[in-house]
Amino acid sequence: MQQQSLFVREKAARVSTRPTQIPLYATSSFEFENIEEGIQIFQKEKPGDVYSRYANPTVTAVQEKLAQLESYETGSEASALLCGSGMSAISTLLMSCLQKGDALLTQANLYGGTTELLMKVMQPLGIEPIFINLKNLQEVEHRLQTHSNIKMIFGESPANPTLACIDLEALAGLGRKYGVRTAIDNTFCTPFIQRPLRWGIDFVVHSTTKYLNGHGNSLAGVIIGRDQEFIRDTVWTRMKLLGTTCPPFDAWLLNIGLKTLPLRMQQHSANALAVATFLKRSSKVTQVNCTGLPGFPDAELAKKQMRMPTGMLSFELKGGVETGIRFMNALQFCRLAPTLGDVDTLVLHPASMSHINIDREVRLQNGITDGLIRLSVGIEDVNDIIEDLELGLRSC
Ligand SMILES: *Cc1c(COP(=O)(O)O)cnc(C)c1O
Secondary structure, three states: OOOOOOOOOOOOOOOOOOOOOOOOOOOOEOOOOOHHHHHHHHOOOOOOOOEOOOOOHHHHHHHHHHHHHHHOOOOOOOEEEEEOOHHHHHHHHHHHHOOOOOEEEEEOOOOHHHHHHHHHHHHHHOOEEEEEOOOOHHHHHHHHHHOOOEEEEEEEOOOOOOOOOOOHHHHHHHHHHOOOEEEEEOOOOHHHHOOHHHHOOOEEEEEOOOOOOOOOOOOOEEEEEOOHHHHHHHHHHHHHHHOOEOOHHHHHHHHHHHOOHHHHHHHHHHHHHHHHHHHHHOOOEEEEEOOOOOOOOOHHHHHHHOOOOOOEEEEEEOOOHHHHHHHHHHOOOOEEOOOOOOOOOEEEOOOOOOOOOOOHHHHHHOOOOOOEEEEEOOOOOHHHHHHHHHHHHHOO
């Protein structure tokens, strides 16, 4: 056919040999050979991608990998759906399990965004959050007995910033006994350190933005569950219609991070333990929270359900908010940033940063004291991290 204009339609890139890396399918839709094929795919008689909000091959490859990681040694398979952020994964899961009139049993010291979601979005929709201490299993059982509208339990273990742990096996058991779904935000651990599905928990969510990606360059979240039909039908429909899908580029970056996950987690963990041990010896530190320290209240439970300590820790400086600010400003190596799980060491002073707009009383109730410092220990040479913390402590 004679070329009519300077508009040239490209041919789909076809490969003769397979690329070693998963291709980034930066496409919003997929074309059909003919109308018959389109009908078959739309009617689910033939597998095929249609539109990237529904599914995208790059995203699918990465979510399958995450499902395998999180269900490893659980004895059953799991399904996963990647979403555009940790918050979209959490909101999509909650919207899939809860309806108007239902209640959600959860803890007060959740990730701040999750608490806000429950208070500002879910509650006005008629879904009541009930905040208790999920470590207290008698209290959990009492609530389940007295509130028949509780349809789900949602927890974080270890919790932010105190690293208090919940007994996952016992919580899952109570969920089963009362026919209530259980979900754990496993962002702090990753499946390398803790796999809640193994203890009978129904769903795991992650902000993959943190450790799973590990390099601070992509935003995504994932929902993983043992009930594969529920994930593929009910949760997928919510994801598709709420539009909480993960963009392929973020999934593609996440996959690169996943390749080094075991290496990174081992280094994060070893560094965190060394840093915690160093901090414990300082006369300017009154309390160190790290699940791997002897004497930590939940050390035994952590040993049972966590393969090693996570890279997250927190510690209490003598003195108030002013001391915390002086400590933070003296640091030269650690970075002051409100995220976690990066290869770089990140430090946060909640009282003057993330929680500055929260009432001091409310902040204290949640364990966020004036001198509390949260550290996301990176994978650098641990001596560099310790030297920098020494600099900070000297200025206190
Ligand atoms: C960061 C974080 C979230 C939210 O994830 P985004 O990717 O920022 O949306 C949820 N839970 C925990 C524990 C987190 O650290």
